[in-house]
C-alpha cells in the first residue's frame with residue numbers, strides 16, 4: 748500500500764465505522780484508480796478522492812458533504828482535493844473536470860454492479876456478464892432505489908459507452924477483490 752493510500756484509508760476509518768459505507772468507499776476508490784490509470788492520470792490522487800468522497804456521511808448524513816472540508820483540511824488535504832470531494836453532491840457551475848465526472852459516474856454504478864454479483868449463485872464478480880447487468884438495469888424491481896438515469900447519464904457525461912463503462916468497472920472490481928489492499932474489508 749502506498750503512503751498516500753495508507754493516509755486516506757486511515758482518515759476514512761477515523762470517520763466511518765459502517766461496513767456498508769466502507770465497502771462503498773472502497774468500490775468507488777477501485778473505480779477511480781482504474782479510470783485514472785486508463786486516462787493516464789494520477790492514480791493515487793483519484794483513488795484518494797474516491798476513498799474519501801463520503802468521509803462525512805456517517806456522522807452528518809443530512810449535512811453531507813458540508814463537513815468534508817473541515818475534516819479533510821484538518822487532515823492536511825488541500826483546497827483542490829476538498830473541492831473534488833465536494834463536487835459529487837453539489838450544484839456545479841460550468842463543466843466538471845474528468846475526475847469529477849468520473850466520480851459521479853462510478854458513485855452509484857459500482858454498488859449496482861456489486862448488487863448484481865451478489866444475486867448470482869456464485870456471488871462473484873468474476874463471472875458477471877455485462878448483459879446481466881443491463882438486464883438488471885431494465886428490471887425496475889431490482890435495486891429500485893437506484894435511479895437508472897443517474898447510472899447511464901454518468902457514463903454519457905464522461906463520453907463513455909455505457910456497456911463499456913459497465914464492463915470496465917466490473918473487471919476493475921473483480922481484479923481488485925483479490926488484491927491484498929482489499930482483504931481487510933472485503934467488497935463481497
Ligand SMILES: [Fe+2]
Nearest residue numbers: 771800801854
Ligand atoms: Fe458515494
